[in-house]
Every structure is written in C-alpha cells, then in structure tokens.
Amino acid sequence: MKNCAICWLFSPFSSGMRSILILVSLCYTVTLMADDTVILAPGTPWARHTIDKTSRGADGVKLGDWNKDGLPDIVTGWEEGGVVRVYVNPGPAKAREAWQQVTVGEVKNVEEAIFTDLDGDGKLEVVSGTEGKTCTLYWHRQVEGAWSTQAVPVATNTQMWMQVAALDLDGQHGPDLLVASKNKGAAVSWLQAPQKADDLKAWSLHKLRDAGWVMSLTPQDMDGDGDADAVFSDRKGERTGVFWLENPGAAANREHAAWKEHAIGGLGKQVMFADLGDVNGDGRVDVAVAVKPVEIVICLRKADGGWEEHGVKLEGANLGDAKAVKIADVNGDKLPDLLFTCENAKGQLEGIVWLEQQRDGPWKQHTLGGPEGLKYDLMQTLDLDGDGDLDVITCEERDQMGVFWYENPGR
Template identity: 45%
Template sequence: MANALIELIGYTRSLMRIYFSYVAVVFMFSAGIPACAQAAPKEVAGTLPWKCHIIDGTSRGADGVKLADVNRDGFMDITTGWEQGGVTRIYLNPGPAKAKGVWPFVTTGLTRSVEDAVFVDLDRDGAVDVVSCCEGGEQSVFVQWAPKAKEDYLDESKWRCQAIPISKGMTRWMFCIPMQVDERGGVDLVAGSKEPNGRIGWFEVPENARDIKAYKWHTISTAHWIMSLRAVDMDGDGDLDILTSDRKKGPMRGCRWLENPGVHCVEGVSPSNRGQDARDTGKPSKQAWSNHFIGCQDREVMFLTVDDIDEDGLQDVLVAAKAPKASEIIILRRLDAAGRSWKEYVIPYPEQTGTAKAVAVGDVDADGKKDIIFSCENATAPKSGVMWLSRRKGVFDGDWLAHDISGPRGIKYDRMELLDVDNDGDLDVLACEEREGGKGLGMFWYENPHGRSER
C-alpha cells in the first residue's frame, strides 16, 4: 500500500511540468563586470514520465555511462563501473529490435570502489580495452585487456585486469580520458582525482602498452575533486587541451581549461608542479600547461558537457552546479575563439527535483531547437531525478519549460548519454542510478516518446 501511494503521488506530480524563466546571472570574465536578472518559476500542465528499459540491474551502484562501438556493428556499446559491486562491465548493444530487453554483458575486471570506466584500444591490437578509475581504499587505475578474438569478447575468463603500478595508492582516481599527448606511440591516458593528493595529469603509455610497469606519470595541475575531463581544442590552435570541472572549495574550484603547450613541451611535468610527487617521472616540461578559468568558481560544479547551444559557431560549456540555496544549470557562453572570454547564464533547477548532477544537450522533441537534459542526486520520491528543458524563444531569453523523464523512481543519478537506441528517429537517454532500493536501478535507458509515430 505504501509503495502504491508513493507511485500515485509521483504519478500525480509527473502530470505537472514547470515553466520558468531563469535567474540569468551573467558574468563576463574578461571584463569582470557582473549583471543579473531574476524571474519566478511558474507551473503548467505537463506529460507522463518516459518508459524505462533496464539493461542490467544485477550488481550494485552503477556509476557512469561511456559509449563506443566496440564490435563495429554500427551500434554503440556501453561500459560502466559498479562502485559498490566492485566490478567493471561492458554491454553489447543488441540492436533496436532487442534493445528493450537486458543486454549481453561481460565483467571485465574486479575494480573495487570504481568511479569511472572508459573504452580505449590501448595496445592497438584492434580489440577495445577498458580503463577504470578507482577511489576509496583501492586508489588505482586498472587496465582491462580485451581478448583479441572477436568471439571471445564476452568471455570473462579471456579478459586480463592489471593495475597501473605507478597509480597505486597515489590518490583517489575519479576520471580518465584517452588522449594523444606526446605524439609518440599510441594513445596516452589523462586522469584526474580528488583529495588527498588531488591532481590532473597524464600517464605516458610506452610503445609496448602491455609493458605496464613502464608507464610514467606526469602531473599537470593540482585539483580538489575532479568531476569531468574533456579533451577539447579550446583555443583553436590545432592541439587538444583539457577541460575540467572541480567541485570542492579551494583555489582550483570551478570550470577551467589547461592549455596544451605543444608536443615539444610536454615531455614531462610542468616546472610549477615538479617535485609535487616523487612519482612524477621524465624530463621537466619546457613550458607549463597554463590554467584558464571560465566560470563557476563560487559554486560546487558537477558534470559538464560541451555544445554550441546558441549555434553561433563557438563551442559553449554547460555544467550542473550546486549553489548555496539551489541547484542550477550554468551555460558558459563562449565569446571568442581563443577561449578567454565567457558569460554565465544561470537556469535554476525546477522545484520537486533533486540536487545537481549532470547535463546534456540535444533536440529531444525534433522541433529544430536544442534542448537541455539534466540529472540529479538526492531525488527522493516524489522528486524527479531526470528532466528535460525546452524553450519557446532564444537560448538566453529565459523562456524554458521543464518536462519529466524519470518520474519519482531513482535517487542518485550520474552522467548521461543521448542516443537513438530504438532507431525511431529521436534521442533516448542512457543513464544509471545507484541508490534506489539500496542497490540502485542499475543501467537503463529512457524511451523518448517523441518518435516517428508521435510526429
């Protein structure tokens, strides 16, 4: 009876969507002059939550979604770490006809306290491997080597899991991205962590990537609690820089990017960080990775995304953030190609949602306008944990509508991916949740109702 009552409350609440014009807090960092305008939220009638299709719910604490087509069948596959379950898994997309059922998967390694998992063919043998970042008491970065034979990919016994020796016990690893840093050999690994010993840096992968004892670590910057890492050419000079969000109070808090000094200057750690840790190896860099803040130093920033949301030809940054009194979506509007000038636009989270966690951008209802999708943590029933925002005017005009996706089920969501899973012409939402019912909802996707049959 109690569960039925909770569902009824959630269903009733989900029949409301929230119209609101945002608290537009604008700040141009190059000028340092703030300006702001406020408007109160309003509620209007809305729609039902989307259908939820469970991909896997057999472990505990699913934490993050990363995509790649590992078997080259044209469908995007998933990797995720199960933090409380202590494993990393890969899910092979069965295609649109079977996507609403459970997906075939393989456990690639035992990875206690795993926070992040990412696909990368590290040894360049054609079989896509996985790298997992672990915090807690594990504090290691694990490489899980894929079997080379395609028919063995889902055979757990054919996978080999190894911790990168130099990573062990260094810090609480939170996030990793593949990135070619030194243009020698194969791809390198850029990683970020949280305190103690929080940092951003890169693992220099040797020519023989399987020689895991030969990996070298290079610190680029100190950090407090890294939430996001993105490899993006932020200044248009042709090389990849590092975009990051750091949530914890301190001098590195906020959204910033680290400027790649160029291949001839990244042989080792930057001079300003030399000696920070005895594990820094290699020759000192000829030039440091310069740090450029783009916003949100006064907020607890969570996951970010990159998108030209106003379609002016410049890539903007959006981030979910916690402010002292509320959660917000921050649009960091880029004003120049060099990535030095930015404006902040703040969209408050609607009422009856959890606190900020992640944000994504895509045209949800196929009306030609870019929409915003966001997720939450602390979304206890009857609050919603995933919603999407549509607009009737321009991106910065403050005329947004909030639509439910998840309903009241789910408490702690993570980052999301947008993908047309069922091939019906619209973007579905791939997500995970780690608290509902004690072990979480697991890995799943929400079916967008705005498919071909709806138009």
C-alpha cells in the same frame, strides 16, 4: 533562441569634382539564447528500459564501439558490486530487452570506466579508475582469450581516480591517459604511455594542476590549434569551477611542459558534471555545468574567446540536488535543450528532467523519469530505437535501478 537578420548600409561620399556613391551592405546573423528563467510544463514520465540491474551501485555510462558493428556500446563500473561490465548494443529491434553483458574485470570501489585501445591491436580494452581504499587505475584486456585485470603501478594506491580520458598527447606510442582525482593529493594529470603499452611499470605520471574533486574531464580543442586541451569541472577545494588547460603540443609534452590554465565559469560554486556543445547556435562550443543546489550555469563562448555566463535556476521544489547536465536536441526542433539529473531525490522528488529551449521566453521544465530513483549520474544520448529522436542512457546507484535508458516519446 532567436535568430535576427540585421543589415547595415554605409554610404560614404567622396569629395571633389566627382562624387562617387559607395554602397556597402554588410549582413550578419545575431544569435540569442532563451532567457534564464524556467517555468514548469506539463508532461508524463518516459518509458524506462533496463539494460542491467544485476549488480550494485552502477556509476556512470561511457560509450564506444566495442564489437565494431557500428553501434555504440556501453561500459559501466559498479561501485558497490565491484565489477566492470560492457553492454553490447543489440540494435533498435531488441534495444528494449536486457542487453548482452560481458564482465571484463572485478575490482572494488569502481568510479570510472572507459573504452580505449592502448596496445594498438585494433580491439577496444577498458581502463577503470577506483576510489575508496583501492585508489588504483586498472587496465582490463583480453590475454589469450581470457579477460585480464592489471594495475598501473604508478597509479596504484595513490589517488581516488574519478575521471579518465584516452588520447595521444606526445605524438608517440599511441594513446596516453588524462586522469583526475579527488580529496587527498587530488590533481589533473596525464599518464604517458611507454613504447609498449603492456610494459605497465614504464608508464609515467605528470601533474598538470592541483584539484579538490574533479567531476568532469573532457578533451576538446579550445584554442583552435589542432590539439585537444582539457576541460574540467572541480567541485571542491580553493579553486572551484570549470576551467580548461591549454595543451602546449606534442613536442612540449615530451619535455613535460606546463599547461596554462584558463577559467571558464561557475567560479566559487560547487559545480558537478559539465557538458560541451553549442547552446545558442552561433557555431562555437559552449559549456553547461550542473551546480548545487539546483542550477545550471551556461557559459557561452564569445567571439573573442571569452565567456558570457548565465545562471538557469530550475524549479527545484520537486527535484533532488544537481548532479549532471547534458546538451541535446530532445524534441527535434533544432534548438539545443538541456537534460538534468539529480542525487538525493528522496521520496517523490524527481531525479531526471529536461529543459526545453524556446525561441523566445523561458526554458520549459519537463518531467522525464518521475519520482523513481535516488542518485542519478551522467547521461549519454543516442537514438537506440531507430525512430529518429534521441533517447537518454543513464544509471542510478542507490535504489539499484542499474543501467537503463529512457525512450523519447517524440513530439
């Protein structure tokens, strides 16, 4: 990425008896992203630290301060193992050891798990989504000191629930739930909370858009009106790509109004996990999405609200198939880089790498995890060891590496 200072000097002259010189100096900064090519760069795998590998099929990592100690904790659903677990962040001194774990529920075919406080008691609970033959949303919470798992009736045996996000959409009764699913009957929808969250039969489901297989669902204010819209990536069906749905506002949502759809990019492609962030340093929120087979599509937000699409094709000879991308400044040079995970990383193929953004020239592709692991998932970035750089938290669900983090070696 390159910053260029450009100054324009305008000197209009007035006519008549007296000439007046007016000098107007307008200065602005133009921000450019690195070009769309990728070259291989030398590097060695990062140290990997296991958080938990005692179950099977770890599927995703989401964050939240579960115990209110100021440190982000992790929640993960284990798809084949049939458990939902919280991992308590021990702090930098003990981060390299196995973390304390709490099993908050036991449900089959877990695909998604998030932290939220639905009942407003100040304590985080967990909502999980399941697929396969289960197809149910569950609420995991403590009742009289013991963990309880309850199904949401309107979302029981209905859809393959892939993504969940909690936020207040109607201005009443606390958090509602944005949800998305895959395959038969798939949709992006929202679950409206009743006056009392534990009145589970009173939750109602409102479809926003038909879908094929939603991979990402992120609340983000895309139009600057103060409420969160829904950004999502849909990999299957008639309308694949990355889109955002415009939140009409709390009052309209109470009347179950429609949300207007806007296309972002990657249209017609098999898009996977997406991430939001400022890739080119212009202060606007961009979107990056992993695309099959081994590509990242970067959608830069323009000043007029439109999008400029760039396709970055990785050096794929030693990689699996695209799974997820994460925008993060990996090497601390103030330039956003890209982390990339894969599935089908068989044999000596790598399952996770990172792309270094340069001020000029191509992206530099660095090894990160080496050939270990077959099917990786989405990533989170945190400074877990307190050394000032971002480490990478992820999971692997086929070679049973479990939930773990990679220690950033620094510059």
